Amino acid sequence: MTGKLDRGPARADILQSLSGLLLVLFIWGHMFFESSILLGKDAMYRVTRMFEGEPLFGKPYPLLVSGVAAIIFVLIAVHAVLALRKFPGSHRQYREFNAHMGAMRHPDTTLWYVQVLTGFALFFLASAHLLVVFLQPDNIGPYASSDRIWSGRFWILYALLLVCVHLHAGIGIYRLAMKWGPIPAAGSKVARRRLKLAMWGIIAFFLCLGTASLATYMYIGRDHAPHAGERYLPAHQQALPGNT
Amino acid sequence: MNRIPLRQAARTLRIQILRHNPRDPDSQPRLQTFEIEEADAMTLFIALTEIRERQDPSLQFDFVCRAGICGSCGMIINGRPGLACRTLTRDLPEQITLAPLPAFELIGDLSVNTGKWMRGMSERLETWVHSQNLESLDIDAMEAAMEPELAEQIYELERCIECGCCVAACGTARMREDFVGAVGLNQVTRFRLDPRDERSDAAFYELVGDESGVFGCMTLLGCEDMCPKDLPLATQIAFLRRRMAATT
Amino acid sequence: MQIIYTDVLVIGGGLAGQRAAIGAKRRGHDVIVLSLVPAKRSHSAAAQGGMQASLGNCLGAAGDNEDIHFADTVRGSDWGADQEVVRMFTHTAPKAIRELAAWGVPWNRVARGEREITVDGQRKTISEPDAAHGLITSRNFGGTQKWRACYVSDGTGHAMLYTMSNQAIAANIPVHERMEALALIHADGRCHGAIVRNLMTGELLAYVARATCIATGGFGRIYRVSTNAIINEGMGAAIALETGVATLGNMEAIQFHPTGIFPAGILVTEGCRGDGGLLLDCNEHRFMPDYEPEKKELASRDVVSRRMEEHIGAGHGVKSRFGEHLWLDIRLLGADHINNNLREVKEICQYFLGIDPVRELIPVRPAQHYSMGGVRTNHRGESPQLQGLFAAGEAACWDMHGFNRLGGNSVAETVVAGMIVGDTIADFCDSTAGALQLSSALVQEFGERERRRLAEIANGKGRESAFELARLMQETMTAQVGIFREGERLEQAVASLQELQLRSRNIGLRSSAPGANPELVTAYRVQRMLKLAQCVAYGALQRTESRGAHYRADHPRRDDLNWMRRTLASWPSADARLPVLTYEPLDIMKMELPPGWRGYGARDYIEHPDTGVRQQQVDAIGGGLDRADRHTRQEALMPFRHLLPEHLRNNNERLGEES
């Protein structure tokens, strides 16, 4: 044929999905690390230090965290820009889609709308969170985080972010599987039902995990409120005098 | 001994129809309600025919085969697209709302111009076997052999009756008028599968490798769920997406 | 009035019309196809079971060839067919199927090795040879000696029509959809196109063409219970009739299909019985062997339908609140087979009856299915009366079906006829006779006439309801001109139809909506349908014999002595109340296969003196050539190849047969 295909649309679609996939994997991992607080302040402390590169370099470099935050931000930006193309672009489109969704009462169509809404919300919520992480990478830790969440009232942001991101990520992964997945036509109905079940399971799991850790941060934050700003000392250092 | 399932208590159906005659300058889209007695094994074809014959002879709708095989009678039945001729009223509540398929040009009342849309789609996606040797075909000679399973697989995808339900069920198609819909994407996979069609992936990419083609599909899956022929649309679109994404 | 000029106007976008269009287009002529509906929705799409072509690939078809297909078709027709046309047809059918195969139809293929089949209620294992692997396979159908019905699962017509339509789109042939031909423009024995109504806007247009081809399918909807689509109202045949010049052939030859689901009349394919399904009565007794010990469920359609009605008449029907019916049992074929090969049947049962045929019996009763009659043409598809008018497919009567068509022969006919008639049309357009030669006054005159006719209905103050008249006509036909016909009832039918015809001049409309106006459509169509119905009823009344699907209870024997002739109906005066019937003899002395017993059904018939003479001739010629190959022998009996377009004359290649 012509030999000059416009690969743009293919690349854009791949990139949209790939960025989504990476973000999902990141956020799931992030949830496990961040909920290390459930295992105790020390666990969380160690995780924090780990990400600041202490095991590697012998001392923490919070800038590393800023770096990761920047990368993630770029990923989100790329993903959002690509996904934005799919948003209803005009009032007419929006009306058409809404009428369509309302009449059809079709779960997967509605789920897409949920993705659009949560995506839209994430645009602000995730940016806010990332900004904090980016600007104050050293301000992460059992007390620092808890104080931010309780005394700094960040729990409101996180509660919203939690719901949005997990709905968005769960649905997104399901969509990715349906969108690209080499599912044999013969068993596709069954496969889809299973995927859907898995999606809800994953969403529920992370919402529970997130709620539990957020609650834990909030408890710690409330107890620590009088000393807000004070940094956490891991158990093995607390014994050493003169180490503030 | 009668095993034709019968419903005992007769219901009075209230059928609400979205009426509009674009040829009539005075016509405004409006809902009109008709009441009819339900009969045994009544389909929407029977119900609508009765309404036209007894109550309102100007009512427009399309039926051809009345047997679920020609794809003429797609309409929105209580919010969802489906084939009216094979929808039994006993599977519906007493209150039934009918509207024309959206995304197609309205001819009048429940009648829409799916034919024009489909012809446009066919022309655009070139849904026919492209082969060099069709010109000089020797029809006296034995036919070329084909694996039996392959023939069956092709037929699997060929079962589409171009009813337009998948287009009406697709939020993407509702938002973008140039989207080829699951029907178009499925037909492309049908010809891609067919060894008689000599087109390369690059050629197919030229047809569907953009936002109005396979990359426009947002995997809403309404098509798959509403297709009256149960075509494996989701897997076909996924397949096509993979092939097209891998095309250089 | 807008006037559209083209070389060729094809009225009808089914298999026949589109194939003819492709043929003419390939020869360089501009073609426009008209259709009431999008072409792919034409009723050809409904053919489920298969297309007959003697490929002889699979085991059940081994040894098949044109000769056997020919004999089956002639026997099936009860010797009513034009044997030359049957020869042309059986010779071209393998070519048609191979062409379609190359164009993209996914014909089911032979798979080497063992598989299980159901024959006569018994399971059997057969083994297909290696050599046939991947070639087009075929299934068993009623009235045939070999498995000859090539198929695409149970969507044969659908796959064929889609492939055909796609090729027409590839050839850039415009299909003007939702356009209805209302009248043929003609003068002095020459047809110039048609006056056409746009079914979306109600507007009238003129299509002026050098050649006009009618391919409008059947007219089953003159009956109440029919397997046909609701657009099969025979308008093509009717507008030919209304020229007053063109004739319709054998209109009384109407086929009833044994297995319409009850009561809707939707067809379940003959493939059900071909694959091993059985017919049962109220005691779930398999009754067909009692009547037809040899062919049983697979005797030809007319025989099976009659036996079913006879069995119901004898009190063995299953009673239900809609009337009586019988059962079709396909449970023995097994869930696998039904789900894979008879899926359409399964869907129909599920959606229209709410039953599962894997576990339950299907209520069936014969329903009107096919019209053997239609616009009379010669073997090339030309109307003998109106130059420039052609016909193909179910709408035509070039007469390859005689008084009964075999299952699977119809879709095959549509494509074969399309191939042949497409060439005929192109030849005509290339000839001097085919030049465009008419005055615009003539076009205006015909346009004006149709406009007036419509206005008369629309503005008339009549009181008759078009819907009501249509229903009465359909009921009359089903009740009195059905499977069993009888003089007195036919007379009543003729009288009722005449009365309805009078009433139809008095139709009043309740709606005057601009645009399509479905009530107006019914009104002008019912006036025309009544004429067709009258051709059927009156022809049936006059034909005092039983032949093929035309069964007269008061004349139960086939009468070759008096009725070896084809009925031709015309309607010279618009106000006439009856068609004019004339008869065209079939010359036994030219037949390759002189009349005899069909191999099923009644054995006694009234012989024509020529039959014996011709049979002796045939035996003598055959005997003299017993060393020659079958083609030479055939050629000596009844040459036909010269009748075909040149490129269709060669022998067909076959497995294990030198050509």
Ligand SMILES: Cc1cc2nc3c(=O)[nH]c(=O)nc-3n(C[C@H](O)[C@H](O)[C@H](O)COP(=O)(O)OP(=O)(O)OC[C@H]3O[C@@H](n4cnc5c(N)ncnc54)[C@H](O)[C@@H]3O)c2cc1C
């Ligand atoms: C349920 C069913 C199953 C069948 N199964 C088989 C089978 O298995 N094997 C087999 O061989 N045969 C079968 N047949 C018969 C076969 O399908 C038909 O005879 C054949 O398809 C007719 O094709 P056609 O092209 O002549 O007409 P159709 O396909 O009926 O097409 C007619 C065309 O004419 C158009 N038209 C009609 N009137 C007008 C007008 N006034 N103006 C403009 N356009 C007009 C219509 O829109 C349509 O496009 C079956 C028939 C039925 C009803």
Ligand code: HEM
């Ligand atoms: C800034 C905010 C974001 C916006 C505006 C946004 C928006 C969207 C939209 C509209 C879609 C649907 C696209 C389509 O149907 O084609 C989508 C898909 C997806 N999103 Fe997001 N999103 C955002 C952030 C995220 C984040 C943080 C994640 C990960 C947790 C994520 C993961 C996904 C995934 C996996 C998909 C499916 C990808 C695909 O369909 O190709 N998104 N996003």
Ligand code: HEM
């Ligand atoms: C480099 C990037 C990131 C880092 C280092 C980081 C770190 C953290 C930390 C330490 C917390 C605990 C609370 C706090 O300290 O404020 C937290 C909470 C949270 N983060 Fe992040 N985050 C990052 C990116 C993201 C992104 C991209 C998202 C989603 C779009 C996200 C969603 C959340 C949510 C929902 C919570 C609340 C968790 C809960 O409810 O338990 N984070 N993050």
Ligand code: SF4
């Ligand atoms: S894919 Fe299904 S829903 Fe879409 S047009 Fe074809 S049959 Fe109809």
Ligand code: F3S
């Ligand atoms: S509904 Fe539409 S968005 Fe894609 S999956 Fe089906 S075509």
Ligand code: FES
């Ligand atoms: S009328 Fe043909 S599918 Fe409904």
